Each structure stands twice: as C-alpha cells, then as structure tokens.
Amino acid sequence: xxxxxxxxxxxxxxxxxxxGGGGAWEYLSLVRKLKVRRSDKVLKHGLSIxxxxxxxxxxxxxxxxxxxQVAVAAMDCQCLDVAQDCTKALRKRFSESKRVGRLKAMLLxxxxxxxxxxxxxxxxxxxxxxxxxIHKRRVAMAKAQGNISGAIEWLNKYLEIFMADHDAWxxxxxxxxxxxxxxxxxxxxxxxxxxxxTVPLYHLAYADVLYTLGGLENVQTAKxxxxxxxxxxxxxxxxxxxxxxxxxxxxxxxxxGKNKEDKEGSQLQSLAAKALERDYKQxxxxxxxxxxxxxxxxxxxx
Amino acid sequence: MGSNDLKYEVxxxxxxxxxxxxxxxxTSAVNGVLIGRISSSNDTVEITDAVPLFHSQIPLLxxxxxxLILIEEYFSTKGxxxxxxxxxxxxxxxxxxxxxxxxxxxxxxRYFPQAAILLLDNKKLEALKKSKSSSAIMQGCx
Numbered sequence: 001x002x003x004x005x006x007x008x009x010x011x012x013x014x015x016x017x018x019x020g021g022g023g024a025w026e027y028l029s030l031v032r033k034l035k036v037r038r039s040d041k042v043l044k045h046g047l048s049i050x051x052x053x054x055x056x057x058x059x060x061x062x063x064x065x066x067x068x069q070v071a072v073a074a075m076d077c078q079c080l081d082v083a084q085d086c087t088k089a090l091r092k093r094f095s096e097s098k099r100v101g102r103l104k105a106m107l108l109x110x111x112x113x114x115x116x117x118x119x120x121x122x123x124x125x126x127x128x129x130x131x132x133x134i135h136k137r138r139v140a141m142a143k144a145q146g147n148i149s150g151a152i153e154w155l156n157k158y159l160e161i162f163m164a165d166h167d168a169w170x171x172x173x174x175x176x177x178x179x180x181x182x183x184x185x186x187x188x189x190x191x192x193x194x195x196x197x198t199v200p201l202y203h204l205a206y207a208d209v210l211y212t213l214g215g216l217e218n219v220q221t222a223k224x225x226x227x228x229x230x231x232x233x234x235x236x237x238x239x240x241x242x243x244x245x246x247x248x249x250x251x252x253x254x255x256x257g258k259n260k261e262d263k264e265g266s267q268l269q270s271l272a273a274k275a276l277e278r279d280y281k282q283x284x285x286x287x288x289x290x291x292x293x294x295x296x297x298x299x300x301x302x
Numbered sequence: 303m304g305s306n307d308l309k310y311e312v313x314x315x316x317x318x319x320x321x322x323x324x325x326x327x328x329t330s331a332v333n334g335v336l337i338g339r340i341s342s343s344n345d346t347v348e349i350t351d352a353v354p355l356f357h358s359q360i361p362l363l364x365x366x367x368x369x370l371i372l373i374e375e376y377f378s379t380k381g382x383x384x385x386x387x388x389x390x391x392x393x394x395x396x397x398x399x400x401x402x403x404x405x406x407x408x409x410x411x412r413y414f415p416q417a418a419i420l421l422l423d424n425k426k427l428e429a430l431k432k433s434k435s436s437s438a439i440m441q442g443c444x
Contacts, residue, residue, distance in 0.1 A: 146393060177361045178400070178402065180361060180405075207364075208362040208363070208365070209362060212363035239364075242364065242368045246368065287372075290375040290376045
C-alpha cells in the first residue's frame, strides 16, 4: 500500500518521463521500491534504456535488475518475445541462478503452459523451500486457471509457514469475499489489523465485511471500526462516514424489538452526517441535495 | 422473467462508459448500474446511461447500499430508474455470472422486474483491437 506522498511523487515522475523529460531510471527504481503494477510504462521506458547501449553501460551492475524488471513487465503485457529476450540475456550472464530459473518458470506461466510451469516451480521449491515468491506464484497460477479453491488451499499452506505476510492475508480476505465467505474474510482482516493497526484501509475493509455479515453484534463492531478509521484518517474518509450512518440506522432497525436507547449512537450519526455535508459542499456542491435526501431516508428508517 | 419479449436498447453513452471503465482497470473486476426507462409503448427498455460503480471491494454491502440510494435519488429527479446491472470479470476467460453478480442482479430485479444484466465478454473486447466488428461485446442475461 502506497502513501499519498509516494503516489504523487510517482505520478510526477511518470508525467515527466512520458513527456520526454528524462529521469526514466529514477521512475523505474521508484516503481521497483514501491512494488506497484505499472507494467505498460515500465515496459516502454525500460526498453528505451535497454535498447540504447550508452544508457545501458551507464547502469553498470543495475543493468541486470532492469532486465528482470522489464521481463516481468513484458509478461504482464503479454509481450512474450521481449520477455524471452530479456530472460535469455540474464541466463547468459547468470546461468546457475535461482532468480533466472524463477523467471523462466514465470515465462512458462505467461505462455499458459500450466503443467510445465507447475513442474518448474515444484523443482525450484525442492531446492529452496522457503522462497516466498515461488509459493505466491503457485497461488497466482491457481487463481489464473480459475481454480479458486486450489488457490485458497495453497494460500492457506503458505500462511501456515509465513504467518506475518499481511499482503497474503489481504489477498486471502479478498478471495473469500468474492466467494461470499465473509466470516473467513473477517478472520483474515483481523490478522492484518493485528499486524498493522495503524493502516485505516484495513479497518475500513473489516468494517465493510462485518456490516455485510449482518447481525446486531457485527454491525455494532462495524460501527466501532468505521469510527477508528475516521480517527486514523482525521475525519476525511467519506466511505467511513457513510458507513457510520448506515450502521446506526441498521442497528436501530435491528434493535427495535429490544428497546435499547442509543442516544450516543444518534449523536455519532448526526456528527457523521454534518461532516459528510461539509465535505460535499466543498467538493461537489451540486450533489448536495441528493446527499441530504439520502441521509434523511437513512435516519427516517431508523 | 417476463413471458412477453422485451427489447433492450443500449445507448452509445452508456455502452462507451461501461467499456471505458473496464479498460481503465484491466486487472480487477468492475461493475456498474444501468439507468434508463421503459418506453411509453411498454415494450422497450431504453438504457440511456450508466454509472460505473466499483473496481475493488465489489462483494461488500455498505458501499453498494449507499451508491444505490444516491443513484436512485439523482436519477429519479430526471425521471429515470435503475434498469440493470453490468459486470466484468477479472479473468479474461471467465464468462460466467458469479454468485455476487447474480445476487446484485436479483436485488435490482426486485425493484425493477424487467432488469437486465450485461456481462462483458473479454475475448471479444480483445478482438476489437484487431477487427472492426460492430457486434456487441456483452452478453445480456435476464
């Protein structure tokens, strides 16, 4: 997950390079560091550096890192011949390397030869059973073939070994959500929040899943997590503000028969509603009437 | 599921918006709602506009509820209703309507019984680059 400052820095560099202002190598290094997926730009600018022998020799040892980056980007854009050339160049230089072996297996995967790729990955794992990237490639392959239950199985096995990989937990939560197995998704998000309690995005996602699960307790917990998201983002997260309004009206509906007076809840909702109205006035004043009617319908139904 | 044959007309505006939305997010599933009305002769559903919804977090409920409420509000002032749902799957060869899409479609059907679901055919989208076929690249299901 990238922060806003990093995202804007990346965008600025991207615009600069796109308009011929140089700085391609810095852009590529930033993409590598932040692990974002900008394969078409990486391919374009990476190839322009690699094809120019002067620029290439300036890179020195970093040249091989660039080959690897461009190879992966080419596979993502389905330019398999480019990927093959890069992998060949790397193989000539590092013939015994595990990293190159991994690239070769990824190439097989990109071509769609699933069984050959599977064999290549298994043999690589035999030599190196703790290679995280290969485990994840196996999960990705299962997902790409449409074998979602296989992907879940592999991902669970991976997480038994590498319990601290919160990106993997997040991926598992998203897979579970898409299969509507919300309870398991909630569990995964709990793991992620434990690992990184200050990232508001996870609180938000967890609250969403809890709300979708439904039931009075879940919706009450969801409200707490929406509130913590607002806390962590300084009140700027529109989704969380909406979430609070939805939760309060849902709780009121669910608790109708239980005769609970929730004065604090309605205060929270009116605060959230006011914050939303302020936000809309600033950013989208012509949509304000829709917002007010929507909010009214939510409070009316409670 | 009406017994009489209903025709569905998709306006260029709606069509282009949906296709562009799916192209902007090639690595994730996207969905959206179709806006329109029933023609006065009661036999054609005119889909005049489309609102792209999400490109991540699709199966989660709160965002869907809020967006449907706001969209309904906005378009009812113009005399239009939500008449359908659009979905594009993540994988290029996945041409089935998943559980989430079916549920959302059913929900919309409850409010508008003649609602339609459009599913993007990714293979035909790819072929568009090479050929100039004008056939629809979406499959309609009711």
